[in-house]
Amino acid sequence: MNSNERITLNTYPNTTFHVGSIAEQRIKVSKLPVLVDRSIFWAKFVGYVLTFYLLISLRVIPDFQGISQYNPIDWAQISIFTDYVLFLVILLVLQFFMHLQNKLFSSRQENSFTEEFLFEFRMIITSFMITLGITFLLKTTFLYSRLTLMLFLLAMIVESVCWIAARRTIMSQLYQKGSINNNVLIVGAGKVGLDVYDKIVKTNVREMRFLGYLDDYKTNTNIIGKISDLEKLLQQQRVDTLYITIPSEKHIVQSMLRTVYKYDIDIRIIPEMFDRMSTVFSFRSDLEYPCLQVVKTPLRGVNVLIKRFFDICGSFCLLAMLSPFFLIVGIVIKLESRGPVFFKQKRIGKNGLPFNMIKFRSMKQNAEAEKEKLSDRNEMSGPVFKLRNDPRVTRVGGILRRYSIDELPQLWNVLRGQMSLIGPRPPLPDEVAKYTDYHWRRMDVLPGMTGLWQVSGRSDLDFEQWLDLDIYYIEHWSFMLEMKILFKTIPVVIKGAGAY
Template identity: 40%
Template sequence: MLRKTIISLLVKFCYIVIDLTFITAIYFGLYLYRISHEFRLVFTWRELFDYGFWSNLTYFSDYARFYIIVTVAAVFFLHRYGLYRSGINVSGPDEFWQVTKAVIYSIFTVAALSYLFKSQVFSRFVFFAFTILATLTLWFWRLIRRQVILNLLQRGYFQKNLIIVGAGRVGQRVAGELAHRPQLGFNVIGFADDDATKEQQDFAGLKVLCRSHNLAETVAKYHIDEILITIPSERELIRQIITQCRRQDVQIRIVPEMFNLMTSSVEVGQLGPVPYMRIVKTPMQGMPLVFKRLFDVIVSLTGIVVLSPLMLATALAIKLDSPGPVLFRQKRVGKNGQLFDFYKFRSMVPNAEELLAELAAANEADGPVFKIKEDPRITRVGKFIRKYSIDELPQLFNVLKGDMSLVGPRPPLPNEVDQYGDFEWRRLEVIPGITGLWQVSGRSDLSFHKWMELDIYYIENWSFWLDLKILLQTVPVVLTGKGAY
C-alpha cells in the first residue's frame, strides 16, 4: 500500500512539474514579448541565469509576483478538476473542458487581484494569449499522455486485477462496462457468488471463482487489487468480506443499490448524526439557473440581430417556393407540462398536419414520435432549411420569451406526451431547448430510447460548461447536416 501511495505521489509530482514548466515558458514568453514587442525563442545561458538581466527588465517584479499567484491557482484548479490522477478518468473532450476551466479560473484570479491592487502592468493581450496558449498546451500534452496510457493498458500494462462480488444483473452489467472501457485500467478476473447454480455458468467469458467465505484465498491466488461489491443490501456479507480481507493489500468498492440514481442528482448530507442521500431533480436551480437565463437572453438577442438577413432571405424563399404562411406555429409542451406556441420556418406544405394520418404507417421512428427520411410533405426549400437547421431560427424568439432555452430537451407534441411514462416525463422537469445532447449525438438517427436517455443525462448532469460544449458541438453538426431529415 505504501509503495502504491509513493508511486501515485511521484506521478502527481511529475504532472505538476510538467504543467509548471509549460506555464512558466508561456507566462514569461508573453512577458518578454510585451516589453520587447518581438518573440525571442533563443536566449543565451548567461541571460537566463543572470539576475541583472531579469531585475533590469521593465515590470519584472510585478510579473514575478503575479506569476506565483497564477501558478498556485493553476495547480489548485487543475487538482480540483482531477487532472493529476494517474489513470484516465474522463473522455478527451471532457478533459479539454476541465483544463479550460482551470486556466480561465486561474487567469480570473490574477485579473481580480490585479484590479484589487490597482496594478496596470497587464495588457488584455497577455490575459487573452495566456488563456489560449496555456489551455492548448496543457491539454495537448495530456492528449499525448492519454494515448500513451491507452496503448500501455491495451498491451496489458498497469492493469488492476478486479473480482466482482455478485454475478447478478448488476454485476454482469458492471463487468461488461469495464470490459468496454480499457482506459479505466481494470482486468476483471471473475465473480464471487454464493449461488451454487451459477458456479458452472459462463458470463461473457467470466466465471464464478469462489464463494464469499473463501474470497481472501482467491484474492491471494489471483493477485487481486480491487474487490467490487454489487450486492450492497447484504450488509452482514459485506462486513464479513471486509473483515476477512482487512489484512490484504486490496481496495474494496461498493456499488450502491440504486446505482442508476447515483449521479450528480444525489446530494449527501446529515440530519444530526444520521447521514442521508437527497435526490435532486436537476442542478439547474438557484443562481446557476438565473445565469443560464441571462446567457439565453443575451445570445438569443444577439442571434436575432446578426441572423436577421438570413431569416429575411429564408422567409422570401419560402414565400416564392410554395403558397402558405412563412412561419409554422404549433402547440408544444414545455416545462412542467405547460403549453406554448412553438415557432419554425415552414418547411412543409400548408396541409401537412392533415396528411399525417395517411403517412402514419410509413413512420420510421420508434416510440411516440413521427419521422420519415423522404417525407413527401416537405417542400424544396424546406428540405434545404431542415438539413441545415435554418428552420429552427425563429425559436430564438421562443428563447427570448422564456418558453425555451438555447440548450435543453426538445419540446414534444401534446399527443407524444400523452404516451409518456414516468421515465420520459422527466424531460419536462426543465425548460426545453433548441439544441441538446440528442442533436450532437446523432439527431434523427437515434432511437427514441437513446434520445430519452441523453435528455435525462443532460438534466441530471447539467452545468454551464455542458451547455457551452453542446453549443460548440452543434455548429459542425448543423453545417454538415448529419442526421437531419
C-alpha cells in the first residue's frame, strides 16, 4: 500500500458508522459477489439444459420418422423423450442440493481454480452416477444411448471449467475496479503481523485491501493508531476482517473482543506457535479439558500401511523392470575402473537406526579414504559434505550422478523396509553426530530415494534449506504431497539439474 492510500483515523472526519450501519455497508459490498455467483450458477444450469437439448436433437430424434428434429413439443410424442427428461431432472436436482450443501457448510475462504474445478468435477461425476443408479431402479437406464450420456457428461465437465473461468474473470475485474474488496486491519505490527501483511500483498488472498496496523509500541508508515483506537477506527472506516496477532496479551485481546463483538466483523486470532499448529498439534479433550496433542507427523496409523504397500509394490516392479539395465550399468562401471559394481555405505535411518545403503559405485576405489583430504573444499553448509567437481568421481560416475542412476539400487533398501521411495535423504553417521535436537526431526520417518529437497533444487540448496524442506514434508505429509513429489521427480532427474 502506498502512502496516498494509507488510512488514518481522520480519513473520514465527517463519517460515523454505528453498529447497524457497518452491517449495512458489508451487505452492500457482498451483494455484488452474490449476484455474480447466482447468475453464473443459473447460467450454468441453463447451459446444461441447452447442451442436453442439442444432444437429443442430433443423436436421438433422427431415429424417429415424422418427428421435428428441433421442436421439443413434437418430441413429447415419443415415450423415450420422457425418460431422457427424467434423467436430466434428477441430475440437476442432485447438483442443486450438492451446491446448496457446499454453500452452507464450506468456509467463506476463496478457493483456487483447481479446488473449484475438483469440487465441480466430483459433483458432476457423483450426481451422474447416482442418477444412473436411480434410473436403473426405475428400469429406464437401458433405454438411453450410452454415447449420448457420455457426451453429455464430458460436455458438463468442459462447461464447468468455462463457467469457473468466467466467474473468476468477472470477480477479478470487479476487484480491480474497487467495486468489491475485503478491508483488513491487523492488530500487532510484530513478526506475525508483518508476515500476515506480506502474505496479503504477495498472494492477494480474496483481493484483500490492507488498511493498516494498530500497535502500541511500533512506529512505521502503516501504523494508523494504537490498540485503544480500535472502536474509533471501526466507526470511521469499514473493516471486514480483523487479524489479532498478539494472543499472549490476553487482557488486551479480551478487551478488544468485548469491543468488537457487536460489530459485523470477521475476527481471526492467530495463536502462538501458529507455524506448527496445523501440523504437529491436534485438538482433543481429556478430562473435560481442551488439549493440544503433540503429533510428530500425519504419517501414522493406516497412512503408514498405505505408504509401505506402495513402497513394496513400486520397488518390486521397478527392480524387475530395470534388472537388464542394472546389468548394462554394472558392465560399464567395471570396464572403466577397478572395484565393485555396488557401493555400500552406512547410513542412519528412522529413529537413528543404522543400515547399509546400496548405490552404484560412482567414485574410484578407496574414495572414502581421500575424503579427509578434501574436507577444506566442502561447498555445503552444515554437517553435510558436497563438492561440485569432486576429483574422486569417475567419468561414468559423473553421468550416473547427474541423472541419479547411481541411486537406483536403493530400491532394494526400499523393498527391505530400510528406506521409502519418498522421504528425507539418509544422512551419514558423522553428519548425524553434528546434528542439533532440531535437526533430528528429519529422522522421524523412513529416509527416501527422493523427496522435496530433490524436486526443489537438489544439491544447489544449502543444508538449512534442505532441512526445512525435509521437516515440511514430515509435518505436512499427505498422499497428494507424496504424488506431487513423485511426479515432479521425473523431469528433475531427466534435466539433471543440481546433481553432483
